[in-house]
Amino acid sequence: MTAILATNTIVPSTAQASAFAGKDFLNTTDFSQEEFVELVERALSLKREGYGRQLLAGTVLGMVFFNPSLRTKTSLASGVARHGGTTIDLTVGQGMYTFEFGDGVVMNGATQEHIKEAAPVLAQYCDVIGVRCSELITTGSKAGDSSATWAEAKKDIVINSFAKYSDVPVINLESNVYHPCQGLGDALTLREVFGKTQRKKYVLTWAYHPKPLPMATPNSQLISACDMGCDVTLAFPEGWDLDPDIMATAQARASQAGGSLSVSNDMQQAADGADVICAKSWGALSHYGDWDTEKAIRETLKSWIVNEDLMARTNDARFMHCLPVRRNVKVTDGVLDSPNSIVIQQAGNRMYAQNALIASLLGRYES
Numbered sequence: 198m199t200a201i202l203a204t205n206t207i208v209p210s211t212a213q214a215s216a217f218a219g220k221d222f223l224n225t226t227d228f229s230q231e232e233f234v235e236l237v238e239r240a241l242s243l244k245r246e247g248y249g250r251q252l253l254a255g256t257v258l259g260m261v262f263f264n265p266s267l268r269t270k271t272s273l274a275s276g277v278a279r280h281g282g283t284t285i286d287l288t289v290g291q292g293m294y295t296f297e298f299g300d301g302v303v304m305n306g307a308t309q310e311h312i313k314e315a316a317p318v319l320a321q322y323c324d325v326i327g328v329r330c331s332e333l334i335t336t337g338s339k340a341g342d343s344s345a346t347w348a349e350a351k352k353d354i355v356i357n358s359f360a361k362y363s364d365v366p367v368i369n370l371e372s373n374v375y376h377p378c379q380g381l382g383d384a385l386t387l388r389e390v391f392g393k394t395q396r397k398k399y400v401l402t403w404a405y406h407p408k409p410l411p412m413a414t415p416n417s418q419l420i421s422a423c424d425m426g427c428d429v430t431l432a433f434p435e436g437w438d439l440d441p442d443i444m445a446t447a448q449a450r451a452s453q454a455g456g457s458l459s460v461s462n463d464m465q466q467a468a469d470g471a472d473v474i475c476a477k478s479w480g481a482l483s484h485y486g487d488w489d490t491e492k493a494i495r496e497t498l499k500s501w502i503v504n505e506d507l508m509a510r511t512n513d514a515r516f517m518h519c520l521p522v523r524r525n526v527k528v529t530d531g532v533l534d535s536p537n538s539i540v541i542q543q544a545g546n547r548m549y550a551q552n553a554l555i556a557s558l559l560g561r562y563e564s
Contacts, residue, residue, distance in 0.1 A: 409480030
């Protein structure tokens with residue numbers, strides 16, 4: 198794998214295909230920190246060299262979407278096509294059967310096909326299966342539409358069931374807990390913009406949004422920034438803590454990479470001297486499933502917006518956001534349209550990161 202030196206110099210890797218080939222990608226921490234950085238380096242290399250090698254020729258990627266998608270679906274389809282492969286869009290609710298995931302269920306209700314048959318059948322047709330299923334993307338703020346507790350949602354039954362019953366690699370395209378492709382793409386962006394990422398101050402800040410959003414993206418953004426050796430500050434209002442298990446993992450990975458992780462409930466102070474401001478909203482775990490109560494508290498937090506005054510406190514920071522973004526709600530026009538905004542580059546890098554990932558999982562990548 199790559200080695201991260203004290204100066205965060207990336208050393209060319211001698212990684213063997215067996216480190217990635219045939220494995221699932223459900224979370225970036227499925228791989229060691231060195232392997233994660235190796236994937237980032239592979240993505241940067243593929244972006245620079247173009248599409249001449251056609252690494253995915255003959256590859257079929259099945260994309261199972263339970264939720265809407267713009268960047269994930271398009272970046273996958275475009276990236277695979279440019280490397281000679283093809284994708285199949287399997288959007289649940291649009292010509293697809295509804296799936297059952299429970300054991301011992303008498304299927305005399307709305308579900309029409311069990312994952313025990315669906316996943317292995319798709320694995321015969323496809324070389325890789327990507328799955329997006331995040332309950333908060335579609336439930337919005339309606340109380341009772343999602344799991345009663347975070348503990349239940351955290352089981353990520355859908356993505357884990359696909360991985361359990363599929364004989365080919367399964368890629369998490371966003372679940373309740375993780376969005377690892379976003380984390381990988383963001384890490385590529387940090388590497389591309391800064392070169393040396395270790396000890397860069399990266400602030401992941403909560404921002405107001407009228408609806409509770411999933412925790413998956415901030416969870417993965419947090420871990421990936423820690424894996425890149427940044428000095429990470431997680432800023433959020435009191436009561437909007439991320440899952441303690443996620444925090445413990447991020448803390449361990451930050452220490453391993455020579456960076457740090459701290460928490461702040463003061464958005465302004467957190468921004469002081471930052472090299473990166475990454476904005477994201479997420480729902481309050483303490484009110485998970487009780488979104489009416491959560492909304493009443495959320496409405497008092499509209500001051501949590503990234504604006505020009507906040508950016509003026511930084512070290513000429515770059516602004517990042519996973520998109521889509523609500524202008525003048527989470528971030529002002531002035532920040533989003535400024536030269537320091539790298540959200541378009543960040544979104545574009547999803548394609549290159551995923552190309553490198555798929556090629557690696559299939560053992561197609563050659564250094």
